[in-house]
Amino acid sequence: MGGSASQLPKEQLAEYQELTFLxxxxxxxxxxxxxxxxxxxxxxxxxxxxxxxxxxxELKSNxxxxxxxxxxxxxxxxxxxxxxxxxxxxxxxxSDSATLEIKxxxxxxxFDFDDDGTLDGGDLEKLVNCLTGDTDDTRLxxxxxxxxxxxxxxxxxxxxxxxxxxxxxxxxxxxxPDFVSSFKIVL
Amino acid sequence: xxxxxxxxxxxxxxxxxxxxRKKLITTLRGKPWPMMxxxxxLKESQEFVEKYEGALGRGRGRKLYAYKVMMQKKWMKFxxxxxxxxxxCIPWEMKIKDIESHFGSSxxxxxxxxxxxxxxxxxxxxxxxxxVMVPEALMxxxxxxxxxxxxxxxxxxxxxxxxxxxxxxxxxKYSVLFYGYYNNQRTVGWLxxxxxxxYFLIGVGTVAYSYMVVIRKMARNANEQGGGDDTSFNFSWKxxxxxxxxxxxxxxxxxxxxxxxxxxxxxxVEEQENRKDDNIHLTRFxxxxxxxxxxxxxxxxxxxxxxxxxxxxxxxxxxxxxxxWWERNEVNMVMSLLGMFCPMLFDVISSLENYHPRIAxxxxxxxxxxxxxxxxxxxxIALMDEINLKRKEEEVIIANMTLWxxxxxxxxxxxxxxxxVITVDPADVPRGPCWETMVGQEFVRxxxxxxxxxxxxxxxxxxLRAFIVRFLNYCWCWDLEYGFPSYSEFDVSGNVLxxxxxxxxxxxxxxxxxxxxxPAVLGSxxxxxxxxxxxxxxxxxxxxxxxxLVILFxxxxxxxxxxxxIPPSFxxxxxxxxxxxxxxxxxxxxxxxxxWFGMVFSxxxxxxxxxxxxxxxxxxxxxxxxxxxxxxxxNLDLKKKLQTQNEENKKKNKRxxxxxxxxxxxxxxxxxxxxxxxxxxxxxxxxxxxxDSNGTTNQIENGHTAKNHCRPPYPHRCMDRPSVPRGPxxxxxxxxxxxxxxP
Numbered sequence: 001m002g003g004s005a006s007q008l009p010k011e012q013l014a015e016y017q018e019l020t021f022l023x024x025x026x027x028x029x030x031x032x033x034x035x036x037x038x039x040x041x042x043x044x045x046x047x048x049x050x051x052x053x054x055x056x057x058e059l060k061s062n063x064x065x066x067x068x069x070x071x072x073x074x075x076x077x078x079x080x081x082x083x084x085x086x087x088x089x090x091x092x093x094x095s096d097s098a099t100l101e102i103k104x105x106x107x108x109x110x111f112d113f114d115d116d117g118t119l120d121g122g123d124l125e126k127l128v129n130c131l132t133g134d135t136d137d138t139r140l141x142x143x144x145x146x147x148x149x150x151x152x153x154x155x156x157x158x159x160x161x162x163x164x165x166x167x168x169x170x171x172x173x174x175x176x177p178d179f180v181s182s183f184k185i186v187l
Numbered sequence: 188x189x190x191x192x193x194x195x196x197x198x199x200x201x202x203x204x205x206x207x208r209k210k211l212i213t214t215l216r217g218k219p220w221p222m223m224x225x226x227x228x229l230k231e232s233q234e235f236v237e238k239y240e241g242a243l244g245r246g247r248g249r250k251l252y253a254y255k256v257m258m259q260k261k262w263m264k265f266x267x268x269x270x271x272x273x274x275x276c277i278p279w280e281m282k283i284k285d286i287e288s289h290f291g292s293s294x295x296x297x298x299x300x301x302x303x304x305x306x307x308x309x310x311x312x313x314x315x316x317x318x319v320m321v322p323e324a325l326m327x328x329x330x331x332x333x334x335x336x337x338x339x340x341x342x343x344x345x346x347x348x349x350x351x352x353x354x355x356x357x358x359x360k361y362s363v364l365f366y367g368y369y370n371n372q373r374t375v376g377w378l379x380x381x382x383x384x385x386y387f388l389i390g391v392g393t394v395a396y397s398y399m400v401v402i403r404k405m406a407r408n409a410n411e412q413g414g415g416d417d418t419s420f421n422f423s424w425k426x427x428x429x430x431x432x433x434x435x436x437x438x439x440x441x442x443x444x445x446x447x448x449x450x451x452x453x454x455x456v457e458e459q460e461n462r463k464d465d466n467i468h469l470t471r472f473x474x475x476x477x478x479x480x481x482x483x484x485x486x487x488x489x490x491x492x493x494x495x496x497x498x499x500x501x502x503x504x505x506x507x508x509x510x511x512w513w514e515r516n517e518v519n520m521v522m523s524l525l526g527m528f529c530p531m532l533f534d535v536i537s538s539l540e541n542y543h544p545r546i547a548x549x550x551x552x553x554x555x556x557x558x559x560x561x562x563x564x565x566x567x568i569a570l571m572d573e574i575n576l577k578r579k580e581e582e583v584i585i586a587n588m589t590l591w592x593x594x595x596x597x598x599x600x601x602x603x604x605x606x607x608v609i610t611v612d613p614a615d616v617p618r619g620p621c622w623e624t625m626v627g628q629e630f631v632r633x634x635x636x637x638x639x640x641x642x643x644x645x646x647x648x649x650x651l652r653a654f655i656v657r658f659l660n661y662c663w664c665w666d667l668e669y670g671f672p673s674y675s676e677f678d679v680s681g682n683v684l685x686x687x688x689x690x691x692x693x694x695x696x697x698x699x700x701x702x703x704x705x706p707a708v709l710g711s712x713x714x715x716x717x718x719x720x721x722x723x724x725x726x727x728x729x730x731x732x733x734x735x736l737v738i739l740f741x742x743x744x745x746x747x748x749x750x751x752x753i754p755p756s757f758x759x760x761x762x763x764x765x766x767x768x769x770x771x772x773x774x775x776x777x778x779x780x781x782x783w784f785g786m787v788f789s790x791x792x793x794x795x796x797x798x799x800x801x802x803x804x805x806x807x808x809x810x811x812x813x814x815x816x817x818x819x820x821x822n823l824d825l826k827k828k829l830q831t832q833n834e835e836n837k838k839k840n841k842r843x844x845x846x847x848x849x850x851x852x853x854x855x856x857x858x859x860x861x862x863x864x865x866x867x868x869x870x871x872x873x874x875x876x877x878x879d880s881n882g883t884t885n886q887i888e889n890g891h892t893a894k895n896h897c898r899p900p901y902p903h904r905c906m907d908r909p910s911v912p913r914g915p916x917x918x919x920x921x922x923x924x925x926x927x928x929x930p
Contacts, residue, residue: 019216019225023271061440062432074221085222092216094432105219107427124426131430132448140451147455151422158826159833172423179428181296186284186433 020092021099029187030091034084050080053087058185063130067110094185103183104173108166118163124149205239208232278302295433300731304690307400311393319389320363326376327369334616335759336361336368343614354515355628367624367759373774381779383761383771394743401739405732425450470541477539481554484532488525488558489565495521496569500576518629519636522562526637527644530555556734560741566633567745570626574753577622584619585757591617621759626749687735 008016008031016027037052038044050069059065069080072090082090092098093106111119113126125145132139140148156164156172164172173179212232215225240256279302286295331337338346338361346357361368375382429447434440499518502510513520533554537547595611750769755762762768776785790796 015226015229017267018212019222019229021216025271025275057435061434061437063430063440063444072221074223085226089222093219099217102217102219111427127426128451131426132444132451140448144452144455147458148422148426148451151455151458152426155420156423158829160830161833169427172420173427175420176424176428178424182428182431182433184433 016088020088021095021097022088022092026091026095026187027088030088031084033187034087047075047081047083048087050082053080053082058187064110067113071106071109091185091187094183096184096186100174100180101170103180104170105166107173107179107183108169118165119169120163121149121153124152124164201239205236208236212236307397308690311396314393314396315389318385322375322380322385323369323382324363326378326380327372327382330361331613333370334613334618335370335621335763337613339618340612340614355631360624360628365624365627366761367621367756369759369761371761371763371765373778381775384775386761387768387771394739394746397739398736401732401736405729405736408729408732422454425454473539473541477536480536481533484529484536485554485558485561488529489561491525492518492522492562492565493569496566496572500573516632516636518566519633520640522566522633523637523640525562526559527640529558533558552734560738563742564745570629574622574626574749577620577625578753581619581622581756584617588617619756619758621756623756623760687731687738690735690738 008028013024013027016022017024020027022030033056034048035044037048037056050066050073053059053069054065059068062068066080068090069082070078072086072093073080073082074086075081093102108119109115111123111127113123114120119127128140128145128148153162153164156168158168158171209232212229215229218225220228240252279298283295283298283302286298328336338358342357345351348357351357352359355365359365363369369382369386371383373383374380425447429450431443434443495518499514502514530551533551537551540547540550542550751767754766755768757763762771765771765774776788
């Protein structure tokens with residue numbers, strides 16, 4: 001199942017090909033990179049801790065890296081650690097051939113900082129802060145933040161309940177020409 | 188489990204269940220489940236399918252069924268392998284991914300566009316090369332056998348000079364590259380290859396193929412986009428889609444953060460400014476002034492080109508040897524320089540106008556477009572003049588030919604009918620001016636000089652600039668990297684425009700009779716910053732596709748005009764001797780097709796049939812346009828309806844909640860009263876009262892619970908509407924309500 005064996009058995013490879021949007025080469029590359037994360041340990045665990053995943057160059061500069069790990073992690077303690085299969089799920093959702101539905105579904109979950117199933121004002125505020133960087137001169141003022149969130153809710157909240165839910169989010173995203181090409185991570 | 192004989196209905200049901208499972212397996216990868224769950228479902232479904240597929244196949248045609256299933260599996264495997272192979276074969280995929288991670292996806296989109304155009308050009312080149320150049324080179328008459336294929340005696344000594352070859356004269360002119368070389372024999376070689384027909388059809392075919400490819404891409408993009416209004420989600424898109432997940436470089440990430448912040452701030456400010464507009468008159472005046480200046484620029488550049496082309500004609504008449512390099516290449520250099528400086532001028536002028544950046548960009552692109560078209564058309568008109576000149580020359584030469592031929596037979600005039608054929612070396616035959624080759628040469632020169640100018644400006648403008656900035660920065664007073672002049676930004680839109688114009692010129696040159704394909708310009712973008720504003724140039728943006736289409740159309744217009752109205756030269760090219768180039772079609776129809784075909788064709792091309800057809804198409808377009816308008820309108824109506832319904836629901840729920848709260852209050856009050864009463868008369872009334880009050884309290888409680896049922900955590904309306912099945916996504920279930928995610 002990833003960790004200790006350095007080779008993926010063939011049936012498993014075929015199954016992964018069936019269940020993800022990745023090609024054979026991509027799965028093998030993912031396997032190699034995943035093993036490299038724990039190559040220094042004598043008994044590499046099946047579940048890699050979050051800080052090692054965050055050190056990957058593809059994720060290092062991403063402001064949403066912690067959320068991505070939390071969303072794709074299947075650990076019971078919710079610590080953001082990933083198994084190889086979680087890693088494959090991640091790469092599949094972010095791959096080139098993934099469908100719009102699956103990308104928008106995971107994007108919604110990533111942006112939902114408090115995991116309550118909707119994007120409310122608090123989620124949107126955290127989202128904006130992630131996007132504008134950490135330094136003081138790039139942050140938005142309170143006034144601007146309020147104005148921004150009002151505008152966004154005005155645009156996307158169709159039923160005016162003060163939150164953006166999954167179907168509203170998908171409606172907005174499906175009209176965007178940039179989403180599919182920018183929501184991509186490739187090893 | 189052994190399945191006995193099944194009735195046909197059960198068989199049907201089983202088959203349906205198996206098919207459903209198979210469909211589930213294929214759609215598993217699109218489900219947002221964790222891998223464990225997907226694996227489990229996969230295993231279960233596969234077991235189910237395997238178990239019952241055997242049962243299905245029992246009885247009639249079991250072997251056939253099993254065979255079919257096996258073939259299907261093999262086919263899926265083959266498809267999957269083929270997909271893997273195809274992705275491995277895409278050229279430059281790794282490099283583009285590299286660029287994506289360093290510079291973001293908008294820069295990479297330019298290169299993807301470039302790659303797409305390169306692919307198209309390669310296909311067109313392959314067609315031309317394989318079906319026009321190769322047959323003539325292999326099966327046509329060799330070099331030197333007939334006059335049109337030989338360098339004239341007068342030019343022989345200079346035919347190999349590099350300067351002449353660079354100018355596409357000399358041996359380059361008399362080769363398969365140019366129109367003039369081709370012989371007008373109807374068929375060549377043992378294959379009976381119809382050369383002139385092939386030339387004509389390939390010319391038309393390449394243009395048609397270009398159109399088809401562009402339109403198909405546009406249609407595909409329009410489908411993907413959903414075709415809705417694209418500015419209504421401005422802020423949401425900035426929020427949800429502006430981060431580029433491919434960025435792996437911390438420097439790029441910082442740039443991206445800065446640009447996202449600026450775009451947020453700008454959008455907020457602009458939104459506020461839109462609410463107030465002051466001094467509209469000054470703005471309007473400035474805009475009119477700017478447009479006037481731009482018109483002057485365009486007119487000026489058009490006149491300059493015209494003047495320069497006239498001058499080059501004079502030089503040509505006086506003999507090119509007397510003039511230096513500048514005079515010989517004046518036209519091309521002027522056009523390229525104009526193309527370089529005018530856009531900068533437009534940029535400066537547009538600062539007067541004070542538009543929103545996206546609108547300003549569209550104006551800028553529109554103006555550059557107009558500049559390019561103006562230049563191209565002035566150039567073509569000047570060329571037309573030259574063509575007319577050459578045709579007059581041709582008439583003179585035809586007259587001279589008869590005199591020259593007579594002079595050959597000087598000594599043998601005494602013979603009667605059977606004059607012996609005097610062999611003349613092809614190099615000595617007087618040559619007509621081949622205007623088609625001349626046009627081809629002009630375009631080729633133009634494209635090459637344009638390419639050279641682009642390279643030179645890239646070198647000087649960007650490379651040298653970056654060089655200076657990087658090294659002088661150490662010893663300069665102000666920070667060169669942040670202030671002026673800094674590194675140049677990768678101007679995606681400008682570069683894409685350049686690409687499109689190049690393609691337009693190539694198209695023109697292809698439709699005109701030269702046969703050279705110059706691949707698109709690949710500049711070196713090493714030392715350029717990635718752009719701040721997100722500007723997608725990839726095929727997903729229909730704006731660039733539309734421009735490409737318009738340029739193709741406008742470039743082919745002059746070519747079509749020449750084909751239809753000007754007679755070809757009398758002694759060069761595959762159409763020599765005919766009165767119009769498209770006569771070759773007529774000839775082919777008469778000679779190679781059965782008689783009835785020609786009749787049918789003449790009926791179909793009757794204007795009486797073509798005009799109603801055109802009318803029908805126009806009506807269809809109008810109908811589709813009005814349908815799309817009604818769809819948009821009904822969309823808006825539905826949205827409004829959804830909103831009002833939700834508001835109504837909220838109000839009703841509030842009212843219901845209030846009503847229930849007041850009733851609860853009343854019930855509590857009555858209960859308290861009754862309790863106090865019963866306490867007072869406890870001894871007298873005893874259990875009966877207690878029972879009563881219990882009964883009433885029970886009643887009240889039941890009433891409460893009944894009312895509570897009407898007030899579930901979700902603000903549904905009940906008791907007023909007939910019960911409708913409720914579930915997520917079904918009608919009647921309001922969106923925006925928290926519900927448990929589907930299992």
